[in-house]
Amino acid sequence: MVSRLGNNKFIEIVRSRWVTVCSRMPPVSVKLTACPRRGFVALNALIFSGAGVSVKVLFGPMVYRVILASFLLSIGFEPALVWAEGFGPFPVRNFHPIQQLVLSMPGDRAAVLKEGVLDVRLELAETATVFRDNSPQAVTTMKFETLRSGLFLRYGAAERWEVSVEVPVLYRSRGFMDGAIEAVERATTGVAPARKALGPGYIFDISRGGRTIASGREGAVGLGDSMVMSKYQLLLESASMPAVSIRTALKLPTGDEGQFFGSGSPDFGFGLAAEKGFAGRWVVYGNVNGVVPTGRVAGLALHPTLSGLVAVEYLWSENLSFTAQFDYYSTPFRGVGTQVLDKGVTESVAGFSYRLTRHLLWQGYAVENLDFITGSAPDVTISTLMTYRFEP
Numbered sequence: 001m002v003s004r005l006g007n008n009k010f011i012e013i014v015r016s017r018w019v020t021v022c023s024r025m026p027p028v029s030v031k032l033t034a035c036p037r038r039g040f041v042a043l044n045a046l047i048f049s050g051a052g053v054s055v056k057v058l059f060g061p062m063v064y065r066v067i068l069a070s071f072l073l074s075i076g077f078e079p080a081l082v083w084a085e086g087f088g089p090f091p092v093r094n095f096h097p098i099q100q101l102v103l104s105m106p107g108d109r110a111a112v113l114k115e116g117v118l119d120v121r122l123e124l125a126e127t128a129t130v131f132r133d134n135s136p137q138a139v140t141t142m143k144f145e146t147l148r149s150g151l152f153l154r155y156g157a158a159e160r161w162e163v164s165v166e167v168p169v170l171y172r173s174r175g176f177m178d179g180a181i182e183a184v185e186r187a188t189t190g191v192a193p194a195r196k197a198l199g200p201g202y203i204f205d206i207s208r209g210g211r212t213i214a215s216g217r218e219g220a221v222g223l224g225d226s227m228v229m230s231k232y233q234l235l236l237e238s239a240s241m242p243a244v245s246i247r248t249a250l251k252l253p254t255g256d257e258g259q260f261f262g263s264g265s266p267d268f269g270f271g272l273a274a275e276k277g278f279a280g281r282w283v284v285y286g287n288v289n290g291v292v293p294t295g296r297v298a299g300l301a302l303h304p305t306l307s308g309l310v311a312v313e314y315l316w317s318e319n320l321s322f323t324a325q326f327d328y329y330s331t332p333f334r335g336v337g338t339q340v341l342d343k344g345v346t347e348s349v350a351g352f353s354y355r356l357t358r359h360l361l362w363q364g365y366a367v368e369n370l371d372f373i374t375g376s377a378p379d380v381t382i383s384t385l386m387t388y389r390f391e392p
Helices: 061-076 177-189 193-198
Strands: 001-004 011-014 017-022 028-035 040-048 054-058 118-134 138-158 163-171 203-208 213-217 222-223 226-235 243-252 267-278 280-294 307-316 320-329 344-357 362-368 380-390
Touching: 118 193, 138 193, 177 193, 320 362
Parallel strands: none
Antiparallel strands: 001 040, 017 054, 028 040, 118 138, 118 380, 138 163, 138 203, 163 222, 163 226, 203 213, 226 243, 243 267, 267 280, 280 307, 307 320, 320 344, 344 362, 362 380
16 A cells, blocks of 8 residues: 655555544554655555554554454565566667667656666667658659667666666568557558558668669668767755756767668767656656757758657556656658658657566557658557666
8 A cells, every 4th residue: 555645753554544543552563565756655564563652543444354364464475566666668769760860869767776786778679660652853662660679777877866777779661560550540540551551571761862872681680879878966856846957968870871770970868857856756867858960861961850748657566657748750861852750759658667676667558640740650569678686
């Protein structure tokens, strides 16, 4: 049972059931576990102690039996709970196969790691892409899937300051999701015209003015552009104010430019992250980022981009939560002549976070394009992540 602290001497449990703590009537006490950052409190068990604290519990007859059974069990067994104060938004970025060559800062929370703590995260993200856009200026024909495998390290360097680095590996193929996606489309909105026209197989070709400017072979695998990030927490969360952090990022040109796994040039990013818990089990997150790219991609000039997200997380328990998220990315291209590159991306995200052990977190999410902006977003992305935390 979880509630948000309203006062240090008073805890409202839920509905018509309540517990009143008085400092004069021994010997019964309540064992409580608190999370200061979020203000959560959990009723673990009823125990006897001589601390001079009494608890008056008003419940129905059936609940009395449950309380008694819980008390007897607690004598011999006391579970160790791991507190989920919120796991943060999913680390989604722009998975567009060409736009992602420009720095895209992944979703993140405002809270930073404690000094000396290290997170090691492994992420697998499979993205299905299907585009067929013909215009007098450019022709885009793409149908393939990209597997992005990322190693992400995050370290609490000092109080309120953390640094992180990410190294991705990309693999491009015809993939495995085509059948499932087509089945869903048949059952809902109908098979996408581009998917129907291109059929099965692999194709990657972008031409402009009758000349191919971007293409990549099937089965290509290689290192993507790496990223170094820093985050400093400006404000700690309080009862009335959200936590706020400033973020910076540097993209390093470690990817294979010839296979369009990298841009060949560094990019610079700046952003803000905020988060605020409310109503005991809910947390809202927000990110706003700006990126200044350098160099060119496929011979095309690059322009500054903006991105942002809003996410709502529901804490089902200390170890399990569900999150819904909305992401927006502007495009770094202008006037190419194909909407695949000239338009930004809007997407919805939904998934879960589950703490398997005290130090091991498992997350999974799916990304679906939204039609606020049409013709430029990948079809669908599915991802799973494992994060292990090392504490001093």
